[in-house]
Amino acid sequence: xxxxxxxxxxxxxxxxxxIEAQDTAAIQKVAxxxxxxxxxxxxxxxxxxxxxxSEYLTWLVKIAQEAVDAPCCIDSPDPKCVEQALAxxxxxxxxxxxxxxxxxxxxxxxxxxxxxxxxxxxxMSDDGMPETTEARVRIADKLINSLTQHGxxxxxxxIDALVQPIATSDTYxxxxxxxxxxxxxxxxxxxxxxGLSNISYGLPNRKFMNQMFAVMGVxxxxxxxxxxxxxxxxxxxxxxxxxxxxxxxxxxxxxxxxRRDAFTW
Numbered sequence: 001x002x003x004x005x006x007x008x009x010x011x012x013x014x015x016x017x018x019i020e021a022q023d024t025a026a027i028q029k030v031a032x033x034x035x036x037x038x039x040x041x042x043x044x045x046x047x048x049x050x051x052x053x054s055e056y057l058t059w060l061v062k063i064a065q066e067a068v069d070a071p072c073c074i075d076s077p078d079p080k081c082v083e084q085a086l087a088x089x090x091x092x093x094x095x096x097x098x099x100x101x102x103x104x105x106x107x108x109x110x111x112x113x114x115x116x117x118x119x120x121x122x123x124m125s126d127d128g129m130p131e132t133t134e135a136r137v138r139i140a141d142k143l144i145n146s147l148t149q150h151g152x153x154x155x156x157x158x159i160d161a162l163v164q165p166i167a168t169s170d171t172y173x174x175x176x177x178x179x180x181x182x183x184x185x186x187x188x189x190x191x192x193x194x195g196l197s198n199i200s201y202g203l204p205n206r207k208f209m210n211q212m213f214a215v216m217g218v219x220x221x222x223x224x225x226x227x228x229x230x231x232x233x234x235x236x237x238x239x240x241x242x243x244x245x246x247x248x249x250x251x252x253x254x255x256x257x258x259r260r261d262a263f264t265w
Contacts, residue, residue: 001238002224004073005034009045016048019056028067035068037229041094045075054081061085079107094118100125100139114151120193122160129162136161136179144187158193158224159183165201173199177220184221193224215241232265
């Protein structure tokens with residue numbers, strides 16, 4: 001499972017305050033905590049700072065990579081912000097995200113074409129948010145074909161099939177999960193990823209619902225998550241689900257997690 005640590009996001013009040021104050025120690029602690037908890041990528045987002053997003057995003061990349069030996073997931077739809085952040089990034093970054101929305105697609109495509117970047121491809125178009133499995137798969141198909149034609153290796157594409165709140169429609173969970181299964185089956189080599197916390201929006205006991213949804217996603221072939229890796233129950237659930245889904249040879253990851261007390265919280 002590819003885990004992207006989601007906590008350095010300017011939509012969180014404490015993070016926004018730390019960014020504005022240029023509090024290096026605070027941001028680096030969050031980066032370190034996530035990395036040590038198992039995140040392979042550190043998401044960085046400065047989107048609430050209109051007019052300063054590029055400056056702050058570049059700063060976040062620099063200080064996060066000073067603290068941890070991990071690539072960043074550069075979280076912005078603005079191609080100029082992404083370009084400037086990539087200029088200071090060490091190693092191969094993940095870009096979050098391109099979509100089939102024309103303005104977003106054509107502005108970001110020149111930045112990622114022919115590169116080794118990992119690319120999150122969001123199942124959104126100018127027609128709005130897809131509600132069905134079929135609509136998600138149609139968008140995914142167009143994104144995969146277009147991105148590969150522009151030099152993005154199949155294995156560098158991470159399809160985000162778009163999680164929507166189950167409180168809004170009782171079909172949103174299963175439609176997303178079925179889309180993951182179809183995409184995984186029909187496009188071998190392509191990755192799937194999501195920020196799954198939207199599923200529980202507006203409901204109580206959100207952490208538990210998110211954990212269950214992650215397990216269901218793994219069973220359908222989901223192999224990437226943008227989550228809070230400090231949620232020990234979530235991380236333990238993912239390890240266990242991957243073992244049960246046959247993605248853990250000889251249960252090695254499960255046993256290693258047991259030895260480091262990952263199932264105690």
